[in-house]
Amino acid sequence: MTIERREFLLSAAIPLLTFAPFAKAAESLKFAELYKSRTVMGMAFADRTLQLAGKPVDLAGYMAPPLKPEANFFVLTRTPVSVCPFCDSDADWPADIVVVYVKKAGSFLQDGSAVSVSGVLQTGSKTDTDTGFVSQLRIIDAVVKRL
Amino acid sequence: MKKIHSFARFAATSLALGLTLAGHSSVFAQAIFPIDRAAILAGSKFDFKVEFDRVVDAAKTRISINGIDAAKVLGAEPQFIFNEDGKKVSSFVLPGVMLDKPGSYDVVAVSGNARMQVTWEVYATGPRKAKNVILFIGDGMTVANRTAARILSKGIKEGKYLGRLSFDDMSNMALVGTSGVDSIITDSANSMSAYTTGHKTSVNALGVYVSRAKDNLAHPKVETITELIKRKTNMAVGIVSDAEVEDATPAGMVAHTRRRADKDIIAEQLFFSRADVIMGGGSAYFLPQTTPGSKRKDTNNLIDLFKLDDYAFASTDKEMKQAAANPKTRKLLGLFHPENMDGALDRHFLKKGTVPQFPEQPDLADMTRTAIEVLSRNPNGFVLMVEAGLIDKFNHPLDWERSVYDTIMLSNAVQVAKDFAAKNNDTFIMVTPDHTHGASIVGTIDDNKPGTEMRNKVGVYADAGYPNYPKANKDGYPEKVDVSKRLAFFYGNTPDYYETFQPKMNDPFVPAIKLTKDGPYVANPAYKDVPGAVLRTGILPQSADTGTHTADDGVLSAMGPGSERIHGFMDNTEIFRAMADSLGLAANANSTKMVKASKVVKPVTAAK
Numbered sequence: 028m029t030i031e032r033r034e035f036l037l038s039a040a041i042p043l044l045t046f047a048p049f050a051k052a053a054e055s056l057k058f059a060e061l062y063k064s065r066t067v068m069g070m071a072f073a074d075r076t077l078q079l080a081g082k083p084v085d086l087a088g089y090m091a092p093p094l095k096p097e098a099n100f101f102v103l104t105r106t107p108v109s110v111c112p113f114c115d116s117d118a119d120w121p122a123d124i125v126v127v128y129v130k131k132a133g134s135f136l137q138d139g140s141a142v143s144v145s146g147v148l149q150t151g152s153k154t155d156t157d158t159g160f161v162s163q164l165r166i167i168d169a170v171v172k173r174l
Numbered sequence: 175m176k177k178i179h180s181f182a183r184f185a186a187t188s189l190a191l192g193l194t195l196a197g198h199s200s201v202f203a204q205a206i207f208p209i210d211r212a213a214i215l216a217g218s219k220f221d222f223k224v225e226f227d228r229v230v231d232a233a234k235t236r237i238s239i240n241g242i243d244a245a246k247v248l249g250a251e252p253q254f255i256f257n258e259d260g261k262k263v264s265s266f267v268l269p270g271v272m273l274d275k276p277g278s279y280d281v282v283a284v285s286g287n288a289r290m291q292v293t294w295e296v297y298a299t300g301p302r303k304a305k306n307v308i309l310f311i312g313d314g315m316t317v318a319n320r321t322a323a324r325i326l327s328k329g330i331k332e333g334k335y336l337g338r339l340s341f342d343d344m345s346n347m348a349l350v351g352t353s354g355v356d357s358i359i360t361d362s363a364n365s366m367s368a369y370t371t372g373h374k375t376s377v378n379a380l381g382v383y384v385s386r387a388k389d390n391l392a393h394p395k396v397e398t399i400t401e402l403i404k405r406k407t408n409m410a411v412g413i414v415s416d417a418e419v420e421d422a423t424p425a426g427m428v429a430h431t432r433r434r435a436d437k438d439i440i441a442e443q444l445f446f447s448r449a450d451v452i453m454g455g456g457s458a459y460f461l462p463q464t465t466p467g468s469k470r471k472d473t474n475n476l477i478d479l480f481k482l483d484d485y486a487f488a489s490t491d492k493e494m495k496q497a498a499a500n501p502k503t504r505k506l507l508g509l510f511h512p513e514n515m516d517g518a519l520d521r522h523f524l525k526k527g528t529v530p531q532f533p534e535q536p537d538l539a540d541m542t543r544t545a546i547e548v549l550s551r552n553p554n555g556f557v558l559m560v561e562a563g564l565i566d567k568f569n570h571p572l573d574w575e576r577s578v579y580d581t582i583m584l585s586n587a588v589q590v591a592k593d594f595a596a597k598n599n600d601t602f603i604m605v606t607p608d609h610t611h612g613a614s615i616v617g618t619i620d621d622n623k624p625g626t627e628m629r630n631k632v633g634v635y636a637d638a639g640y641p642n643y644p645k646a647n648k649d650g651y652p653e654k655v656d657v658s659k660r661l662a663f664f665y666g667n668t669p670d671y672y673e674t675f676q677p678k679m680n681d682p683f684v685p686a687i688k689l690t691k692d693g694p695y696v697a698n699p700a701y702k703d704v705p706g707a708v709l710r711t712g713i714l715p716q717s718a719d720t721g722t723h724t725a726d727d728g729v730l731s732a733m734g735p736g737s738e739r740i741h742g743f744m745d746n747t748e749i750f751r752a753m754a755d756s757l758g759l760a761a762n763a764n765s766t767k768m769v770k771a772s773k774v775v776k777p778v779t780a781a782k
Contacts, residue, residue, distance in 0.1 A: 062466070065467060065512070066489070067457045067490075067510060067512060067532075069468060069512075070465075070467035072466060107687070122467050122512060122513075152466075152468075154463070154471070161471055163466040
């Protein structure tokens with residue numbers, strides 16, 4: 028199910044309106060800069076990632092196939108993940124994935140495309156209520172553009 | 175690298191065993207667990223389950239063992255499940271039972287016109303012969319891995335090797351059959367389960383028979399060697415791997431689940447196993463979900479739990495050695511990577527993979543030395559399993575150089591065990607693959623042969639000659655792997671991929687990828703433009719992303735007390751029997767002395 032151009036324009040307009048009074052360009056993030064360290068005891072967010080929590084950001088990556096067709100989120104990965112590992116579990120996904128909650132459920136590209144995601148950055152552990160999928164880093168209210 | 179993904183696609187297959195129901199059509203098969211021809215260690219625990227293919231009346235059902243009511247034989251009434259998992263099928267379950275007396279047991283279940291029958295063999299052991307058992311698993315180690323490791327590590331001249339791998343000169347050897355209940359082709363969960371329980375199971379399963387239960391954790395369990403050791407002896411147990419400690423092979427020492435992917439649960443099962451030394455990768459499943467990088471689904475911090483239980487904890491090579499140097503250390507948890515550790519070629523030479531992020535990972539030989547040092551503080555002896563898990567992880571993506579450097583590393587680890595065993599000659603050592611891969615050495619590749627077509631640089635027969643790897647360093651590794659005349663080592667069962675005829679000096683090989691979610695695996699175009707690369711059309715189904723396991727026998731080498739059982743062709747379940755026998759785990763099976771547990775079975779006459 029690809030995103031209709033009209034929906035794109037519509038959904039893209041909303042954050043613009045929301046943030047219009049304080050019009051501030053979204054900060055651009057890069058996968059390689061999300062974390063400052065990775066050790067046996069876990070990963071640590073980069074200072075900039077923590078600073079941008081709650082703020083609008085852009086991040087480019089690859090859209091992994093959704094866990095469930097009706098899910099309202101997908102997993103954004105640094106490199107193409109063409110099959111979802113296990114499809115029903117967050118085991119064995121790359122450690123630095125970002126979960127993207129889209130404005131419009133089901134608006135998924137099914138071909139593992141390179142995409143640019145714009146939305147509000149959220150940090151910290153969260154368990155998705157429908158799927159049990161645990162994420163550490165999310166972009167919510169997201170608008171997705173095919174690159 | 176993540177081979178389990180493709181295993182997850184295998185459907186759960188249930189088998190009808192001893193089924194004589196002509197004309198009855200049902201989507202449900204009938205089964206008795208343990209299955210027909212199961213060989214069971216006397217006094218080992220198992221869950222007994224009878225699955226009918228229909229709803230039955232418990233009052234009209236008769237389950238007997240050697241003609242005597244099963245409830246009487248097993249000392250407890252089976253639990254009746256009228257509609258298992260809400261389906262129109264009935265089951266009977268008797269958890270945690272055991273049979274104490276060796277012999278043949280005919281198990282018959284009859285209800286109406288449904289009838290099933292299986293036969294079990296319950297065996298005793300001789301008296302204890304070995305103080306310690308060390309089981310080395312070269313995961314996926316094929317004969318070609320072993321031969322290539324000997325060529326690279328020891329050298330060969332005029333047809334004679336200039337040395338031997340550490341396990342080449344062991345006194346005993348056997349061919350091992352690795353097939354499972356559901357399939358001629360096994361995975362590492364299934365095969366390790368056979369080694370650690372003596373029972374066959376199915377792809378993806380650990381320490382359970384695969385029944386029709388919906389819940390991964392509700393399948394009939396069989397007792398692992400770790401549980402037996404901890405229940406019956408005062409010995410120590412060690413589990414060491416360079417894969418994740420929750421990965422199939424180390425998990426096989428402790429786990430009971432139908433799905434090896436239950437790694438967060440397996441991490442908990444490792445904790446509850448009371449194994450004294452646990453070392454490897456896979457820390458992500460020990461961290462609470464609130465920690466970035468965690469792969470748990472709860473806030474439990476398993477590392478803290480281990481620490482509270484008096485385990486020393488190490489996350490680097492240095493910390494591991496420091497912990498072992500403390501003479502008071504009797505329990506040790508070492509986690510050196512959130513996922514699988516890096517292999518020998520990357521750690522020692524290429525510095526690729528995740529080595530830059532994790533530069534302080536220990537070597538498997540040092541992990542083996544540390545484990546033995548800590549475990550041998552127990553005066554009652556120990557059972558240690560050491561897995562060279564990356565041999566398989568690199569055979570899958572057709573990255574033979576990496577798999578062979580890890581085979582050399584396994585040889586170094588085995589040498590550590592041999593040196594320890596030489597002191598008292600009371601340690602039974604086995605070195606074995608759990609399954610094989612379709613790989614062979616066909617000759618050499620000589621860059622200096624004329625032309626540009628790489629296949630014409632492959633030398634066979636007299637044209638092969640010998641490769642020109644430099645003499646190995648003191649640790650047994652040639653310091654240069656991309657030599658001008660190298661081994662021609664190829665895999666037969668592959669997806670489509672670009673054959674480059676060269677070692678992958680950057681990151682490990684990724685032979686095939688999917689371009690669309692439901693599309694086929696295709697040759698990874700990233701290697702298309704490597705000079706000399708040619709598209710090699712695979713022979714595997716296009717759902718296969720890497721090379722796959724084979725049914726070829728594995729070659730097992732063994733030495734020390736107990737190794738006399740290792741010869742000829744052996745079923746993988748007999749490896750468990752060899753360990754149990756060397757430790758005398760059912761040495762008193764004919765006396766009443768060992769009968770202690772509450773659900774112990776009253777002896778049944780073996781004769782029919």
